[in-house]
Amino acid sequence: MRRMYPLLVAVLLALLLTGCGANSNQNGTADVPNASLSANSSSGIDTKGQSSSEATAPPTEASPSDAPSPVASNATDDQVLDVAKQAVEYLRERDLSSLAQMIDPEQGLRFSPYFHVNPDTDLVFKTESLPTFKDATKLKWGTADGSGDPIELSFRDYYDKFVYDRDFEDAPKxxxxxxxxxxxxxxxGSEIYPNASFVEFHFPGFDEKNDGMDWESLVLVFVPSEADWKLAAIVHGQWTT
Known part of the structure; x- marks a missing residue:
């Protein structure tokens, strides 16, 4: 009988161990991790600790009050070009009434027969004093390049020689x-009008034999005036000796 005691003890221990293992598997805490603790769960937390809504939210746009307000005197090149194209159209159509409305009221409109703007000899007209094509009075517009002779022409003749002697509205450059x-x-011109912008309508030449020495340009100078640009000078450019 005493020999059977060790055998019975071993059987009882085996039964107890079997029961404990069954209970552990039923509770589900011994082998399988809880899925709710996964870092890739649908709780909206990314690997940096931010919720998914925070990670994908678009940046906040600045309110209109934060945007810089435009400065009237700093018009873009496109704005200046638009004004220049309007002016050259008036010159082409010989529409002096419309052109007069573009003249700067304070500085008037200067006419320079050459690129060198000369404050001593150039003629300047205010809006109300701009000559007409019917005026036959000869005025002195400066001196001719090379000869130094005075340029004495009526407004019409000066216009035809030193303003719109070419179809500058269709200038290639x-x-x-x-x-x-x-x-x-x-x-x-930039020295005479330091705050101005200018637009050049340029013909590189008309006869290949001249190798570009017969180029001509019309330069329109504009000065800032409140929210607009006003015409201050019409400058004629060409090859000079």
């Missing part, structure tokens, strides 16, 4: 605040 035409006479 247009430049803003940078000259294309070059020669011995330097353009000094």
């Amino acid at each position: 247009i430049s803003i605040n940078k000259l294309i035409g070059t020669g011995n006479t330097k353009f000094n």
Whole structure:
């Protein structure tokens, strides 16, 4: 009988161990991790600890009050070009009434027969004093390049020779605040009108034999005036000796 005691003890221990293992599997805490603790669960938390709504939310746009307000005197090149194209259209149509409305009321409209703007000899007209094509009075517009002779012409004749002697509205090249035409006479319009912008309507030449020495330009100078640009000078450019 005593020999059977160890055998019975071993059987009882085996039964107890079997029962404990069954209970552990039923409780579900021994082998399988809880899925709710997965880092990739649908709780909306990313690996950086942010909710999915925070991670994908678009940046907040600045309110209109935060945007810089436009400055009237700093118009874009496109704005200046638009005004220049309007002016050159009036010149082509010889519409002086419309052109007069574009003249700067304070500085008036200067006419320069060459790139070198000369404050001493150039004629300047205010809106109300702009000549007409019917006026036959000869005026002195400066001195001719080379000869130095006085340029004495009626407004019509000056216009036909030193303003719109070419169809500048159809010029093949247009430049803003940078000259294309070059020669011995330097353009000094930016010195006379330091806050101005200018537009050049340029023909590079008309006869190949002249190798570009017969180029011509029409330069329109505009000064800022409140929210607009006003015409301050009409400058004629061409090859000079």
